[in-house]
Amino acid sequence: MPEEITKKETTNSNRTGKESKPLRRVVTILVMFLVILMFGAGCGRETENGGTQADNGGDSGGQTQSGEEKDSGGQTYSDDAPSFTPETYPRVDGSTVTIPLSEALAARLMDMTPEEARPYILHNKTHQAYVNLIEKKADLIFVTSPSEEELALAASSGVELEVIRVVSEAFVFLVNADNPIAGLTPADLQNIYTGKITNWSEVGGKDLDIIPYQRPVNSGSQTGFLEMVMTGLTPDGTELKPMDPPMEQIVAEMGQLINAVASFENGEGALGYSYFYFVMDMWGDENIKLLEVDGIAPTPESITAGTYPFTTAYYAVVRRDEPENSPARQVVSWLLSDGGQTLAEETGYVRVK
């Protein structure tokens, strides 16, 4: 029908304004055409969001729109965005910290706003995401690297995981903005957290006790701290172990008070740690300072380049037997493209390249 209308429109286009009746018909047809177009385009997305038949992708599983490809780190990645509908988008899962990335990605590839895409993206947190991937309830997860437990579960289930670095991350140390210390070395940090250095003056700062805050046991940050910072052996050959952290009481459910690792309070002598993603642009960041480590400040550039010492990443993980051009692989491929990396950067993450 639209084609037919277009033909009539073309046929009548040479008529003059004086021939009002035919022209009126033309305008009528033109208006109808516009109506149809606008209903189709403007309203169709809402229909699609509502979960009815989608009109841009059908059952084809997400097609790359053009064939241009570029090489990155030994793998071939597409720089053109594949197109999906809610029905064809891969089943994704992941950690809490990667939710904005996942939502922005889904919105971009399903041609939605983040608000529209949000109800379609469910992250069940890191461990459950791994379980869901291994049990084939998810096809693509955005997470931190797998734990020993998760690798063992995959192995026992006969699943091989393919872990792909998609955005960079760093483990950063923070102090009060008024602390004159610019940076520390990894050895300084180990000495502070093992209790060998207790005063900022020992590392070139004020004569002030260091309050070295830690994070709760088994939290993501504490695990990162132990794996990235407290590595190696003491001079007597034993494993590095942080001293007991400052403790406080917190209110649990039903008003019960429980002992917990004290959370960072930005006092003059405080030293804390976090992931870069959560401290960049956070409320009150003018009151804290991120420390250089080995003279390298944690910046998006130094983290992407890997020159900042405590650099890590968030990963896309798929099952190794995921077909070559499956929706999951198409999504990962695009995320690693320049367009995908720019999207990640705009969402608050650090580019992987």
Place this chain on the structure above:
Amino acid sequence: MFGLNRTYQGNNRHLTIMLLITFLLLVSGCTQNANTPETPSDDPPSPSAESETQTAVPTAKIDPLKPAPPPDLTHLITILNPSNFDTLYLNPISLSTSQQDVPGALWQSTFKIEGLKDESIQDAINNDLNSLYEAMEKADLPPYRGIYQRIPPGTPHTMFTLNASAPFNFENLLSVAIYSDKTYTFNDPTGERSEYIGRLETRNYDLRTGDKIPLPALFANPETAMHRINDEVAKMLSSQNSDEEPGFENGLYWVPRLTTPFKGLEANQKYYLQTNGIVLVFDHQTPDFDTGFYPAQITLPFNLFEGEIAIRQRFADGSETNPYLNTGARDQQFVQSDTFFSQQLIAGEETFENTDFRAFLHYRYPKDLPPAIQALVVTTLEESRLFVKSLKADENLAPGEEPYCEIALDITEVGPFYTLRHSVYTYKLTDGVRPATGLSAFTIREDQPLDLMRNPAYFASYDADGHRISLESCFDANVDYKALIAAVYNKQALLYGYPSVDKSQLENVIFSIGHTGFECFFPDLGDYGYMGMEYKDLGSENLTIFNE
């Protein structure tokens, strides 16, 4: 299009009309589709419907579930000397509650207000509440993140519960919190499944005008209010490790989790008031937080903002005309101090060695107590320790019976007063299980003095200098307080089925000052001796405790 009209103006009125109709159809068609694919017009049908301002066609009815627009704060003056407030004046309105119950499908408790002098304001508030109740029932799935992965879009609910309450009804402000639960039952490859979705909507009205009160208006300086709130929220999120996934040691699952760095809340943040502070609500309208399919809440106690909140000055200034039909004296109560807020607490638990039974001493009290009250705490804790050490278990315990002692000390700030509660529980555990009735395993208990240790629950109130407050001193000298107490006791005794009393039976009272009333124990009344007495029943005008 305009070019065509210019060229053929005058000879084609029909065309113009048709264009107009077409345009309207076009826009309204799309809007309708965007709003409600399957439900009536108030429903938010698409994931974005609630978060986008619809400008295509002005609608007669505003969707009550949409976030409030950014408030205009320019007309709010800065209050230069906001005073701290210990007390709250109750609004003399009544909440007329109605309930609907359709077993298995619907349970709904709603209310409307009565008692405002200006009926148009009262009607406007009641109409607004009604439209909210209705919208919450009819609403499609709220666009929580990931919800369509659990519940297919368009699935109708099978069970709906709604409960409206007024957690704050003071100082000419009325906060309404409406909580709804919906059950969705559907089939998926695993069979029939049910999912539950919670939703919390709030309203905060100025009862003098019917206006909805944005969060910054509660503060003396509305321009800086959000900065202060965000400072406190940031601290709270940090203290709760909100940037960590739950699952770690002491990770609190009810705490909202951050998906991005906390960048601050907006002035149209959803909230309601309680008598202890401001409750912020996080849900699909605050996507920086991951709350699952239920709203999460954070309470900011009023005492975090001492000298910064100006509720009374802004909304209940004495020069205002009384907006209520009831022109009598206003009842009062105290602002509830929040002893559950860990940053303001000193708390601890002690276990006892060198005893042949298990014993625990728990305590918690606010930081920064006046010296006299701090001394009282120290003395009471020491007495408690000595008491535990003095306990000797019965020698006639049966196999499996175990003596057990637990003492709790709690100090609460109530306006200008400090209320101490000291509880001593001594039990005879049977196979490690606490009995339903507290049979003591200790003989020495009865030898203790009447106060602290002998009473399972001892309570008293003190002024900042450590002077214990007498019940008599709480009443105006012209009031026969015993007669008044006896009258209030007897009124409640009727409800509880207690025998009525004479004022001569109310001697030797143990009592404390609470936020909403006195807690009393009359030893001469034995099992009927414990009674709470609300200030509104006693008449605030009869009491001296609210005097400045």
